[in-house]
Amino acid sequence: MPTAAIARPLPNAQEPLYRPYIQGLQEHKLMVQRCSSCGHWQWPPREFCFVCHRPALEWAEIGQQGSIYTYTVCYRAFHPWFKEHLPYGIVDADLGQGIRLLAPYFDPDVERLECGMIVRAAFDETDGMGTALRWTKS
Ligand SMILES: [Zn+2]
Structure with missing residues (x-):
């Protein structure tokens, strides 16, 4: 079977936690979570900060x-x-x-x-x- 007929496996764009990351890829940016309470950067995305356990996460571009x-x-x-x-x-x-x-x-x-x-x-x-x-x- 020719490989052109096979789609590349990609992250699930319907998963809400990953949407900002996937949107960032479309804009050629790498977006990860950063806690607005304690400043901790984290990946993979979660609904709360790994360090302070607050749900105070925002998305930030990383290098x-x-x-x-x-x-x-x-x-x-x-x-x-x-x-x-x-x-x-x-x-x-x-x-x-x-x-x-x-x-x-x-x-x-x-x-x-x-x-x-x-x-x-x-x-x-x-x-x-x-x-x-x-x-x-x-
Ligand atoms: Zn935190």
Whole structure:
């Protein structure tokens, strides 16, 4: 089956907690929660602050460059859409403020990834299905 007929798996845009994040991707921004009471930044989104337990969360833009906290290189695709990108990385990038975001890495140098390497966000439009985050070499 040609991969063009297979849609890229994306986060559930109907999940209310993730809507500001997904909207941010469409605007090429990385949005995470920040507590307006104690200032704690958090990801993944929740209905209350992990630190002070108040429901005083707002959405704030975080920087689009980070360092690789950890990664793996995939030689078998977990979903058919990813087959054309093999081998690809799954990178957990540290953006500061205690925030780490997980996203794929499709650059051809994937086998030279290292912890601490600097990556930046890239935004892929997915045929009207939404916008997807991936990491790329900075
Ligand atoms: Zn708080």
